Amino acid sequence: MTYNRKLLSKYPVSKYLDLIDQYPGIEIYTYASADILQLCREIITEYGEQKLEIYHKDVLISLINRSRAKLKNAPLSEDIKGLYEMDFSRIIKDIQMNTHKEGFYLYPQDKFMKDIGVCSLRIIPAGAQKINVYRLPRRFLFSNGILQFFRGTIMAMLTLKGFQPIYDMHTDSHDPHLISEWHYDGWVRFYKRVAELLKVNSNIIGIYGIGWPFDPQLEHISPRQAYLRKLVTENGGYLFYIGPSMNAIKSSTFKSEKRRSLYESGKYIPKEYMVVWPRKSLIAWANGSC
Template structure:
């Protein structure tokens, strides 16, 4: 199969980024993926002949399976870093990217053959979204962007994590089954009386959730910017509610970001749609603190927040939002019925 034919076969597969109405047929035929893999493998053999022989894909993936419990989705084990260094030494950065493209295809072929490996029961809509996401990954592999398929690029990290079942696409954000809520939050963010109030809120939150473990996390995917709207977040939370119904052992969901800071709602009310649903649906909000990354993210592409920060009138702060399963499900039922409750305890 010629390269142009491979791309022609695969390019249409990402035509429905929202996953609406998709099915297993959204995924490419295994023969097309196998042909693309052979093409990439041939190129890798030309620039780094021993890469696959000395660094089998199965062994590379096994190193990620051995990461400590609770590791972030973008964590890279030492063995995987060593593999990348060895391949780059043999064939340059292009060889590392070719290797990672093969890794993604290997994982997707596994999904087609054995089904998703996500540690949860998936709803039909979640399966449809996953299929469309994987189809888009295959299309991206067929038309690679230089510098994309490398560790350190968060978009590649998300794709890699979704392909190996570490994350689940849910629309504007991806769901992290190992998210959780760190107990150390009770000791962060406040002092004195404020610290005591935060400890009380943490205790109330833990009681409402039924514990701080078995809580899913959410992470924004910048490629879903077209769904970065009130409707996009309503759709997200409806899908999450359905997943919680299908997984009764999960206590709730969490989300951490500078945009959950109540101060942001005063400065940038146009972003209020992000937290409106959980905040009006019984979510808890915990102040975590300030750091350089939070400041950078909050000020990027934001002239008004940047100006206020320079004047000392705004200090970006990271907040953790936690929403109990019963409240998420109750919100979804009320939303579908046309009414919602309004309440938010803030520390």
């Protein structure tokens, strides 16, 4: 790795790691603090984007080294620790093999931010999804009329007893292991891991996710994906309408010829739905009592 000593002495990687340590405990995974963004702007101005990308690779490796040591005594199952190690190896291999094209290791690249999240232990790899501690976005209360507003408010007030902290789930489509777990058994394994995490972290109120895969339309269009919604709604979880989005169109039509042609002929508009699985019912399901 060609590197610049002057850059490193002015912007030590350890300083970058300290800034990451100052991030709020409850934050969206795409959060980058003003201090970090300022530091990146300075590096770009003085050395250019290419050098910042090399610097970010160094940041990822340093985070991994630090996190490997931290994980030894972390209150996480060996299963989750193994998933971390798998992700660390993938990230290191991607760096060594130069897998990603120019611009990958820069903010606000989504996959880079997911890698930063995993390497700093702010994101937990849990198999079919990656999760981080966040808050339930209140916009769902206003996205489908008065009935959803009341249903959502009652759920938040009486069942969840608040909007945070809650696990927020994400698909990381540049992680081959995660994609290989995208089937019924993989999702069952994922939710069981979440249940174990909830048992240890009694302050977390449950888990939620937003995406086109939870849309009830898939029952007819892509019946293979219908389990994603049913697994939650048939076991004590909730479903809320969010609405169409460019992201839903892009993601839903990415891999499926059928969905793409239905969308192009106006017969299918991908819509986002939110699933919420409160801690109590998720743990009950995982314990086999639901």
